[in-house]
């Protein structure tokens with residue numbers, strides 16, 4: 001363990017040294033293209049891993065709490081009183097961001113996968129009160145500290161229709177209501193709809209893309225305060241996702257800001273999983289494929305003026321939701337992977 005820690009320290013220290021010697025950070029390269037470069041942040045790792053905090057602060061100027069702002073984490077206990085909320089983890093992540101001058105993407109106020117059991121057991125009327133109280137209380141708690149909120153996440157099913165379960169049981173107006181409640185609670189925060197448009201192992205999902213376009217177009221026609229769309233981009237190395245620039249332009253043509261909100265490129269292979277279990281990274285050929293896809297997505301965003309941010313969903317294979325598939329741009333010892341250089345190249349020349 002000591003050896004691995006020493007190697008980890010040396011890699012992170014080497015990166016810090018490179019920064020000190022003037023090698024531009026990813027955030028500086030992104031800023032030169034008018035982009036924010038963000039990362040999803042694991043709150044326990046931020047609290048416990050000094051290298052994690054160092055590399056995060058050096059390389060990124062935006063962050064999304066990976067889990068700390070989700071409904072089931074912020075509002076674990078029934079009711080509306082202060083005691084039913086728990087802001088501790090989220091406050092620590094926001095405090096780190098503010099200490100480093102980083103923007104914060106709030107994630108996410110309304111999502112069917114984080115609908116706590118205590119709320120789901122209530123009547124429709126009671127659930128609507130709970131949802132309104134949650135959105136107003138949470139957005140007000142962070143007022144002035146959030147660049148944008150993922151107000152609603154993944155409300156469109158893979159076939160392009162609106163999901164019917166969870167919060168959707170409150171009726172189709174719940175999406176517009178959530179945006180309106182959030183706007184009143186913090187007029188300074190941009191409000192986003194966030195969703196995935198890619199499905200392993202299929203690649204792009206045309207029906208779902210059309211469904212999201214329909215939803216956002218309708219919200220804007222109804223005068224709902226929506227400022228942006230987040231495209232998640234959880235990709236698999238080697239799959240083809242079509243013309244990403246045109247995909248981003250299709251959403252930009254709605255008159256909204258576009259963010260790539262959850263970019264990671266999983267190396268989905270038995271070899272990668274086996275090497276992970278041996279404490280090793282995937283084979284170099286797989287890492288090159290992964291790098292190519294990171295570059296394509298970042299280049300696509302940099303090429304479309306309405307695309308203002310790329311957020312990677314985790315930045316080190318040491319702390320990731322997909323440990324078997326090494327999906328991030330730094331390895332488990334904080335050494336930059338080929339994907340890191342691919343991101344830098346794409347920011348320098350999006351056509352590359």
Ligand code: G3I
Nearest residue numbers: 066067070107108113114153154196232234262313320321
């Ligand atoms: O913190 C608890 C811990 O106390 C407990 O011991 C442990 C075992 O039950 O669970 C821990 O919570 C887990 C949490 O991640 C933190 O590790 C939850 O069970 C687990 O469901 C949660 O998974 C997250 C998932 O969203 C569901 O919220 C993943 O980390 C996170 O990467 C993933 O991210 C989502 C985006 O929010 C939306 N887009 C898709 C993306 C991937 O699914």
